[in-house]
Amino acid sequence: MYDDNEILSTIEMVKNENLDVRAVTLGINLFDCISHDLQKFKTNIRSKIVTHAADLVKTCDQVGEKYGIKVVNKRISISPISLVGATFSTPQMVEIAQTLNDIARQVDIDFIGGFSALVEKGIAPGDQALINALPQALFETQRVCASVNVATTRAGINMDAILEMSKAIKKAAALSSDDDGLACAKLCVFSNIPQDMPFMAGAYLGVGVADTVINVGVSGPGVVKRAIERGLEKTPNLTLGKIAEIIKKTACKVTRVGELIGREVAQNLDVRFGIVDLSLAPTPTVGDSIGEIFQALGLTSIGVPGSTAALAMLNDAVKKGGAFASSHVGGLSGAFIPVSEDLNIANAADKGYLTIEKLESMTCVCSVGLDMVPVPGNITEECLAGIIADEMAIGMINNKTTATRLIPVPGKKAGDKVYFGGLLGEARIMNVAHATLTDSFVKYGGRIPAPIHSMKN
Amino acid sequence: MNKLIITVLGKDRPGIISLVTNHLYELECNLENVNQMILQNEFAGFFVVEAPATLPLETLQKQMNEEFKDSGLVIHCNEVETNGQKDEFLKGETFLMTTIGPDQKGLVARFSKIIARYHVNIENLKAVFKGGNDPLGNIMSYQIFITPDVDQKSLFNDLRQKADELNLDIRIQHKNIFEATNKI
Numbered sequence: 001m002y003d004d005n006e007i008l009s010t011i012e013m014v015k016n017e018n019l020d021v022r023a024v025t026l027g028i029n030l031f032d033c034i035s036h037d038l039q040k041f042k043t044n045i046r047s048k049i050v051t052h053a054a055d056l057v058k059t060c061d062q063v064g065e066k067y068g069i070k071v072v073n074k075r076i077s078i079s080p081i082s083l084v085g086a087t088f089s090t091p092q093m094v095e096i097a098q099t100l101n102d103i104a105r106q107v108d109i110d111f112i113g114g115f116s117a118l119v120e121k122g123i124a125p126g127d128q129a130l131i132n133a134l135p136q137a138l139f140e141t142q143r144v145c146a147s148v149n150v151a152t153t154r155a156g157i158n159m160d161a162i163l164e165m166s167k168a169i170k171k172a173a174a175l176s177s178d179d180d181g182l183a184c185a186k187l188c189v190f191s192n193i194p195q196d197m198p199f200m201a202g203a204y205l206g207v208g209v210a211d212t213v214i215n216v217g218v219s220g221p222g223v224v225k226r227a228i229e230r231g232l233e234k235t236p237n238l239t240l241g242k243i244a245e246i247i248k249k250t251a252c253k254v255t256r257v258g259e260l261i262g263r264e265v266a267q268n269l270d271v272r273f274g275i276v277d278l279s280l281a282p283t284p285t286v287g288d289s290i291g292e293i294f295q296a297l298g299l300t301s302i303g304v305p306g307s308t309a310a311l312a313m314l315n316d317a318v319k320k321g322g323a324f325a326s327s328h329v330g331g332l333s334g335a336f337i338p339v340s341e342d343l344n345i346a347n348a349a350d351k352g353y354l355t356i357e358k359l360e361s362m363t364c365v366c367s368v369g370l371d372m373v374p375v376p377g378n379i380t381e382e383c384l385a386g387i388i389a390d391e392m393a394i395g396m397i398n399n400k401t402t403a404t405r406l407i408p409v410p411g412k413k414a415g416d417k418v419y420f421g422g423l424l425g426e427a428r429i430m431n432v433a434h435a436t437l438t439d440s441f442v443k444y445g446g447r448i449p450a451p452i453h454s455m456k457n
Numbered sequence: 458m459n460k461l462i463i464t465v466l467g468k469d470r471p472g473i474i475s476l477v478t479n480h481l482y483e484l485e486c487n488l489e490n491v492n493q494m495i496l497q498n499e500f501a502g503f504f505v506v507e508a509p510a511t512l513p514l515e516t517l518q519k520q521m522n523e524e525f526k527d528s529g530l531v532i533h534c535n536e537v538e539t540n541g542q543k544d545e546f547l548k549g550e551t552f553l554m555t556t557i558g559p560d561q562k563g564l565v566a567r568f569s570k571i572i573a574r575y576h577v578n579i580e581n582l583k584a585v586f587k588g589g590n591d592p593l594g595n596i597m598s599y600q601i602f603i604t605p606d607v608d609q610k611s612l613f614n615d616l617r618q619k620a621d622e623l624n625l626d627i628r629i630q631h632k633n634i635f636e637a638t639n640k641i
């Protein structure tokens with residue numbers, strides 16, 4: 001029998017602190033679907049995905065019900081379409097995206113990720129066709145997520161690709177101008193993209209991974225926040241070392257929940273279990289926010305001086321607790337700070353506590369990067385590419401993943417409100433200093449060489 | 458084999474376990490299992506022993522009554538059925554059902570009736586009703602063992618419906634979630 005406090009604390013985590021499993025993502029390898037015939041390729045991928053994913057949602061719901069922990073999002077990640085569909089043209093790539101959208105609807109998942117290309121060292125014809133197809137593909141579909149990796153610590157930064165992506169983002173925003181550039185919310189640009197990430201929009205299935213695999217993304221910012229608050233209520237003069245310990249222990253519990261659910265889903269689907277992604281992922285719900293953790297730590301708001309240090313401590317403690325709880329940790333594994341997806345962070349930006357420059361500096365010590373950041377619609381391609389390049393450099397030099405998910409909102413300026421809906425949330429457009437500059441730096445193109453510490457062999 | 462169970466009830470105080478076990482030792486009984494609990498101020502202890510062949514049940518009961526007649530303890534001895542022991546490998550899964558909410562008469566009676574109707578065994582039950590708003594003060598926690606032949610969905614629905622009627626917050630969760638969050 002369990003202690004009353006053990007039972008109640010577990011119930012409390014689920015009931016009042018929004019503990020859930022944020023994403024169970026089924027990875028499906030599509031290399032055996034390759035064909036030069038588009039119709040055949042589409043038939044093959046539909047057949048393979050539907051065969052493996054038919055019971056995904058049902059199984060996640062059953063397991064969630066059994067443990068009283070909700071699996072919020074059920075998703076699919078696939079092999080990069082730029083590789084498995086390398087022979088296809090841009091219009092054909094758009095057709096593939098539509099097919100994927102249709103398949104996602106058929107198996108009742110909210111997102112399918114892997115409309116992706118890996119171009120850190122150069123752009124092959126399949127990659128180019130996919131990048132050119134991105135604006136149309138993302139505009140015409142609702143459930144397809146795209147990602148393009150433009151930099152790695154080993155390869156350096158492909159500046160040509162960054163400029164291409166900047167143009168694609170601007171075009172995608174223009175096409176979806178009626179929805180505040182919503183198409184861009186499904187597109188990430190990466191440095192050091194992980195090949196086993198369960199979270200969207202960046203999830204894809206890497207080439208060195210099994211045919212099918214279940215990866216799990218845990219959640220729990222609300223649980224961490226309450227644990228800190230409880231600790232401080234009990235002992236108001238806790239030192240930061242003790243607070244880090246509380247975060248670590250809490251992250252351990254949260255991770256164990258994710259692994260338990262993930263393993264059971266994998267077993268029931270007869271699929272290999274891959275990894276747990278330890279990222280603390282917020283939602284726009286109050287009490288399910290990363291921003292609120294900063295306030296629990298004694299800061300006025302995320303973004304004020306001290307925020308980077310607090311985030312560094314938080315991120316590290318989450319990793320330590322999670323690594324103890326699970327032997328297979330992967331994905332991004334760190335705190336997310338997506339502006340529009342976290343009500344508290346959106347408010348911090350709104351009130352001027354959080355600027356895009358501070359956000360960038362904070363991404364040096366956590367995962368993701370400039371995530372769900374709405375920027376003025378008149379931002380130039382050059383400026384947008386500059387922001388992306390800066391973020392990629394942070395990832396490359398620090399041997400970590402960084403990404404951008406920037407939304408240049410057509411017709412709107414800094415301070416205007418944008419609404420994306422659902423988990424994507426809402427926010428005010430962040431001010432970007434010098435947004436209209438057309439500096440030539442990003443136009444020189446070519447590659448920024450890999451850093452010296454890439455030479456480890 | 459002469460397996461016996463001795464139940465000891467009485468007002469809680471220091472020394473009960475010592476009294477009982479020392480006397481059992483003098484009678485050359487071998488202790489196999491002991492469990493005790495204190496509810497409010499009342500002590501209950503259970504002792505499963507292997508008694509020597511020369512000590513039949515009636516003799517032990519008599520001896521114990523004699524020994525403890527002034528102790529204020531009630532002693533009851535019985536035989537343990539050895540062939541009807543619980544199958545350790547019985548297939549099934551353990552769930553914890555927890556309710557939190559206002560105290561009312563007949564709560565345990567009503568929930569256990571539903572559980573019994575499905576022939577489900579309650580492996581452990583803890584209930585505290587103190588009134589007030591403290592969740593710890595008004596909580597029932599049932600550990601139930603569900604075998605594959607039980608219509609689990611229907612049982613859970615019935616339990617949830619009953620909790621709704623009684624304005625209780627109910628959670629039914631597989632025990633492993635408590636393992637995951639509490640035990641390392």
